[in-house]
Amino acid sequence: MGCGTSRPRLDDSDCNPATGSTRKSAAPITNITQSYQRARCSNTNPQRSRAIGRGGDAKPPSYEREDPRRPGQAVLNILKGGLALKREGTVNAFESCKHKRILVLIDDNHKMDRITKRAICSLASFILLIGHGYQCDMEFRWPGYNNNDSPKLGTAGSEMAKALQKLMDTKTWEDACEMIDANDKLQEVGLKTWVENQLKWKPSNDQFQFAEQYRHHLPGEAIRVANLKGNDTDEDLHRKLRVEARSIMAKHIAGWAANDIDRTHLMKLDTEARKKSERDQKLSSNLGFEYRKAMENYEREMHLGADGTPTLVILLVASPITKTEKDSIIDCQRNIMASLGTKVANGSRDAYAMQTVVFTKSMASANLKHFQDIDDAFKGHHDINDLTKVEETKFCKNGPSPELLAKIFNSNLSSIDKSELGERELYSQEILTDGKGDIQWPSHEDVMRTFRPDDGDSDSEG
Known part of the structure; x- marks a missing residue:
């Protein structure tokens, strides 16, 4: 099937591969052998069915030959x-x-x-x-x-990952700042200090006058950066904050x-x-x-x-x-x-x-x-x-x-x-694809038998 779909459901019919006759099963098909038998029965023509049923005169063809479109x-x-x-x-x-x-x-x-x-x-x-x-x-x-619930993060790591995720999901700079003010975990990783360092370059901030005085003692490149920070819009600041949160999140990724x-x-x-x-x-x-x-x-x-x-x-x-x-x-x-x-x-x-x-x-x-x-x-x-x-x-x-x-x-x-x-x-x-362009994927059991053919007795099914 396609990337987002599952294998087609088979109906409840079963068949005898030796005679080609069909019967209704009381229970749905539950294993690969039954699926295979049903597919062979339904896809054989009358002449082939009679040939297979002649008391073993003619051996049934191999599975791949008989039904190459077996799912998976x-x-x-x-x-x-x-x-x-x-x-x-x-x-x-x-x-x-x-x-x-x-x-x-x-x-x-x-x-x-x-x-x-x-x-x-x-x-x-x-x-x-x-x-x-x-x-x-x-x-x-x-x-x-x-995966914020991954066991490998532990309780503390999981809680931190969830807090950072909520911060990254905020819609505005104002919402993000309010969340940091109210969350001790976000403050513990330095985000409150980071926000304050961004705000001190804004003319509307109380610390701006001190920052202006300090600015004159900065080297030329630092002054240019400070001027850029002063021109940041709330949208710019929110984007930068989310990038900073993502960097911290790197320690809590799973x-x-x-x-x-x-x-x-x-x-x-x-x-x-x-x-x-x-x-x-x-x-x-x-x-x-x-x-x-x-x-x-x-x-x-x-x-x-x-x-x-x-x-x-x-x-x-x-x-x-x-x-x-x-x-x-x-x-x-x-x-x-x-x-x-x-x-x-x-x-x-x-x-x-x-x-x-x-x-x-x-x-x-x-x-x-x-x-x-x-x-x-x-x-x-x-x-x-x-x-x-x-x-x-x-x-x-x-x-x-x-x-x-x-x-x-x-x-x-x-x-x-x-x-x-x-x-x-x-x-x-x-x-790989069927007539609709979808990929038929094998069952987990078929995959495991392919990689570990000696594990278990595959002939016990059916």
């Missing part, structure tokens, strides 16, 4: 292809997931067109299924949508663990994130902020050394970034690399890697180049960035190839980072 079969074929793919010394396309913490950041721009949103949701869904298959340490996040959500929940979270994005239009780009936060996480992991956790950050992006944002991201990484010095060793790519998947359908070439510049900015063990470009229409129809998934999950390997997939290598040979 195309998706399962792609996953099986990834499990069979050995590339650049890897066991398979996904094996490295067992040994990493994986953070998936999903672009939540509400202005995204339908096909782009569907493509991003589709790739996120594939990643989620792989996370389920290997029971990975995997987390999904949206830049502007925080997402949703893959093992706690299914695909339906993932799509619901995506919808909520985009609704929130629409309400936050005046807040500056979250993508640049997320890149810089990822770099700060990288710095922390490098300081931990052997005690750190190997981490892969996957960004699914369709929104452009400006040249200023691009330069800020590169400067941030350059400064962090310089501060780390000898802590950045040849194994740093194994410890931390960032894979950006950019969906290009609505991306201007100049904006796409900004992402390419980030990928090309560093070399050797300083190069923790990789970029993959995907076109949405083809992706929605065919889905990712096993080679594309291998590149996404193994970009820490220098040989894979340097590799460029041709257009035909990016997309699978499967046809």
Whole structure:
């Protein structure tokens, strides 16, 4: 089905695959074997039914041949292809997931067109299924949508995250100032002092006369900044306050663990994130902020050394970034690399890697180049960035190839980072969509059997 829909409901009929006869079942179909039998029965013509029923004279064709449109079969074929793919010394396309913490950041721009949103949701869904298959340490996040109830925040962290979120949701500067005055937690993180520092440059403020006297002792650049602050409107101040609150919020950010959500929940979270994005239009780009936060996480992991956790950050992006944002991201990484010095060793790519998947359908070439510049900015063990470009229409129809998934999950390997997939290598040979353009997704049980075929007896069903 599509990104926001679920599998079609089957009716209560059942059939005998040996004879082709049908009967009404007293209970609904509850497992894959029954679903398969029903699909085979309903899709066979009379001649084939008679052939199958001749006392075992003719063996029934294989499942894939008989019903290639079994719900989710195309998706399962792609996953099986990834499990069979050995590339650049890897066991398979996904094996490295067992040994990493994986953070998936999903672009939540509400202005995204339908096909782009569907493509991003589709790739996120594939990643989620792989996370389920290997029971990975995997987390999904949206830049502007925080899981304030995440257990990993703890009680104090959760309360602070909720207070900051309410502040960022205010509509006016006046409302925000009143909230800070009434909330001790917001004052504890310095926001009251921040507001006072902004207000003292306003001519209407009691402190302005003192600030004017102080201003004459400032160097020229500081005087220019002070003059700019004095000209800030309430709308300017509110925007700056929300940016400041977001910076503080960075210490209290959490997402949703893959093992706690299914695909339906993932799509619901995506919808909520985009609704929130629409309400936050005046807040500056979250993508640049997320890149810089990822770099700060990288710095922390490098300081931990052997005690750190190997981490892969996957960004699914369709929104452009400006040249200023691009330069800020590169400067941030350059400064962090310089501060780390000898802590950045040849194994740093194994410890931390960032894979950006950019969906290009609505991306201007100049904006796409900004992402390419980030990928090309560093070399050797300083190069923790990789970029993959995907076109949405083809992706929605065919889905990712096993080679594309291998590149996404193994970009820490220098040989894979340097590799460029041709257009035909990016997309699978499967046809994922049904006649309405919706993707049929497999059940959780089918996914687990694909990744763990030796767990349990699949023949016991039915």
